[in-house]
Amino acid sequence: MKKLLFGTAGIPISTIDYSTLHGIKRVRTLGLDAMELEFVRSVNISKEKAPEVKKTAKKEDVVLSCHAPYFINLNAVEKHKVKASINRIVQSAMITSLCGGKNVVFHAGFFLKMNPEKVYKNILNGIEEVRRILDEEGIDIKLRPETTGKKTQFSGLKDLLRISAEVEGVMPCVDFAHMHARTAGKNNTTEEFREMLSQIENSLGKEGLRNMHIHLAGINYTDKGERNHLILEDSDMNYEDLLKVWNEFRIAGTVICESPNIEEDAILLQKYYRSI
Ligand SMILES: [Zn+2]
Known part of the structure; x- marks a missing residue:
């Protein structure tokens, strides 16, 4: 079995007749193995449509996951916003499951300058409810x-x-570009990558390394963190050393590329990984 599957955040740009089904087929044609359904604005696949998506993904041997809508804050002050956030994750999970997917990615919420331990508890409660x-x-x-x-x-x-x-x-979705940006330039060396993977292994054991869901892209950032995603070659993201460390730790799972040229960088990463 292939250890790391590489894929695109959403339907590849080069897909002719842009749709989820054509996107899955395009992923296969490109020689990639995964596609993340982007529900960033809304869960845009219906219950009725999902079985067809599942069938196509199975036929094309493409692993699906989803990114839940951005409008999620499990730490919202207003109870109805927390409830709506829980619903959005649940809806994303239900549809993705009907599509045959096994992972639902989401941004859990905002700190809102509250006590971090209090925030942790609120978000923990929300996730437990989901x-x-x-x-x-x-x-x-x-x-x-x-x-x-x-x-x-x-x-x-x-x-x-x-x-x-x-x-x-x-389990976490480890976005290495985000980890680099949120620390304003750290998390970009072999030693730091090793440290992150060791942390994962210490907390979650071998399972944590063998069942990873990863996001990667080039990234632009300031002292405050992420500004926008970039093409890998236009950024300082040290993906070469990162992939070498992945190989060193024998990680397995799915790598979703979120660069603006999604499939091109996904292929670049896949090729580089195979060359190590
Ligand atoms: Zn995300």
């Missing part, structure tokens, strides 16, 4: 809170590993 609903429905999918690009957003690797260790069925 998990409870999904378990009740018998939906087998991993919840993947993502490492975010700004310090104002929940959160870095440490918090996400803590939640993952605490709640069954939760």
Whole structure:
């Protein structure tokens, strides 16, 4: 079995007749192995359509995951906003599961300058509620809170590993570009990459390294963190050493490329990884 699958954040740009189904086929034609369904504005696949997506993904041997809508804050002050956030993650998970996907990525929330431990508890409660609903429905999918690009957003690797260790069925989506940007330029050397993977192994064991969901892109940042994604070659993202460390730690899972030229950088990463 292939250890690391590379794919695109959404439908490849070069897809003719732009649609989810054509996107999956295009991913296969490009020689990639995964595609993340981008529900960033809304969950845009219906229950009725999902089985067809599942069938196509299976036929083309493309692994699907999803990115839940951006409008999520499990630490919102207003209760109705927390409830709506929980619903958006649940909806994303249900549809992705019907599409045959096993991972749902989301940005868990914002710190809102509140006490970090209080924020942690609020977000933990929200994620536990999502998990409870999904378990009740018998939906087998991993919840993947993502490492975010700004310090104002929940959160870095440490918090996400803590939640993952605490709640069954939760593992981080490790966005290495975000980790680089949220620390304003750190997390970009071999030693730092090793440190991050060791942290994952210490918290989640070998399973943490063998079942990873990763985001990677070139990134532009300031002292405050992420500004925007870039093409890898136009950025200072040290992807070569990162991929060497992935290989060293024998990680497995899915790598989703979020560069603006999504499929081109996904292919670049895949090729580079295979050349190590
Ligand atoms: Zn994201």
